[in-house]
Amino acid sequence: MTLWKSILAATALALASSTSVLAAKTDLVVGVVLEPPHLDPTAGAAAAIDEIVYANVFEGLTRIGPGGEVEPALAESWEISDDGKVYTFKLRAGATYHDGSDFDAEDVKFSLERAMAEDSTNAQKGLFAAIDTVEIVDPTTVKIMLKTPQGSFLYNLGWGDAVIVASESADGNKETPIGTGPFKFDKWSKGSSITLSKADGYWGDPVALDTVEFRIIPDAAAAVPALLTGDVHAFPNMPAGDALPQIQADPRFVVVVGSTEGETILSTNNKKAPFDNLKVRQAIAHALDREAIIAGNGSGFGTPIGSHFSPGNEAYVDLTGTYPHDLEKAKALLKEAGFENGFKATLKLPPPSYARDGGQVIASQLREVGIELEIIPVEWAQWLDQVFKAKDYDLTIVSHTEPNDIGIYARDDYYFQYDNPDFKAVIAELDVTSDQAKRNELYAKAQKIIAEDAVNGYLFQLPKIGVWDAKLEGMWENSPVQATDLTDVKWAE
Structure with missing residues (x-):
């Protein structure tokens, strides 16, 4: 405990001088505990993948919101047949991938059939077991026929394992992910950090942040000093150790103990x-x-x-x-x-x-x-x-x-x-x-x-022990999905 008090005292001045600058920033450094094995959420079970790319880089037909609710994503709307077996999705017109290629119904059909395939490497292949066929009606309309009604179908499509990818870039997504989200992948310094930047031409509301660095910091011994010196601005899931009470008492930080x-x-x-x-x-x-x-x-x-x-x-x-x-x-x-x-x-x-x-x-x-x-x-x-x-x-x-x-x-x-x-x-x-x-x-x-x-x-x-700079807005308090969704995060003016 004495060690953490010493760290807090020694870094207070540095933090006070740095936070005055942060309010005008459009960049963000986020601390994460685990480095993902790769960056393709459709080909791995590690939560650390979704923690970085879900809703930021990749999107599905639906998405799970901060309260666990199902929201539209690449599908702007849908209709369900009376027998609950046919879902007709109206897709976002004008959505594009980060390499400039267009998103359309072909990508939906490819992604779902790839996840369902016998040789699929999708860690949650069972999510797609109810799907019978995927039919392209036109470039912005897809009809999905189920074998039997499935009450959780729209929710299942909001998992990170169900994001939509393009056939042209799917094989490279583990190292160079290309999605339709508001952030694009920039670089991965193995063992250190993963950097995203604001994607030009995003179909939805543009994000406030220009760059986001996910810095890999596995333990409290490194996490606490990084936070206190301003090197890291937010830990959605912080390994605070016994320093948490001191951080909670510091008005320069927000500490939220939420649910996962x-x-x-x-x-x-x-x-x-x-x-x-x-x-x-x-x-x-x-x-x-x-x-x-x-x-x-x-x-x-x-x-x-x-x-x-x-x-x-x-x-x-x-x-x-x-x-x-x-x-x-x-x-x-x-x-x-x-x-x-x-x-x-x-x-x-x-x-x-x-x-x-x-x-x-x-x-x-x-x-x-x-x-x-x-x-x-x-x-x-x-x-x-x-x-x-x-x-x-x-x-x-x-x-x-x-x-x-x-x-x-x-x-x-x-x-x-x-x-x-x-x-x-x-x-x-x-x-x-x-x-x-x-x-x-x-x-x-x-x-x-x-x-x-x-x-x-x-x-x-x-x-979910979330700790972040008090001037940050839009961080999720709870984790209904294994994600650090930064689409609404900004620095207060």
């Missing part, structure tokens, strides 16, 4: 012994003390959860009491499962503090019931390759920040390796249900199934 869609979980390999045993997973659930995990997760903030669902959603059911913290019950379940003396396993931890710090707490808690965890720190790219793709893990900790994504538990190839026909039936019914009250009932049913099956250790909803 990030269900932070102890992900479990359900097809790997002994985690394929329900009693073992139940024992782990009883051994977890959520409040202690939240206190030690690097920020001290978070809302306890008992299933894979956001407390901010109207369909949320509080299931934290399904497996209350009970060490004796955990030990009894392990004994019933044949592990009276416990067992050893590995815990792979990606870089974020909620994982690295929270992992230490969880390892200590499981040790109390006889489960010895070998902690293996991995970089983000390693986590994606080893855990997410290869399913080479026992346990891991990660926040799933995709919006409203409980349906991932119905996927046969998902890295949890969970397989429950009853759960799949609920999700299948949900997919063809548009009545919101009925959808909420099905969401509740789905939450209860995976909670009772203890598929994963459900820990807490990841908070």
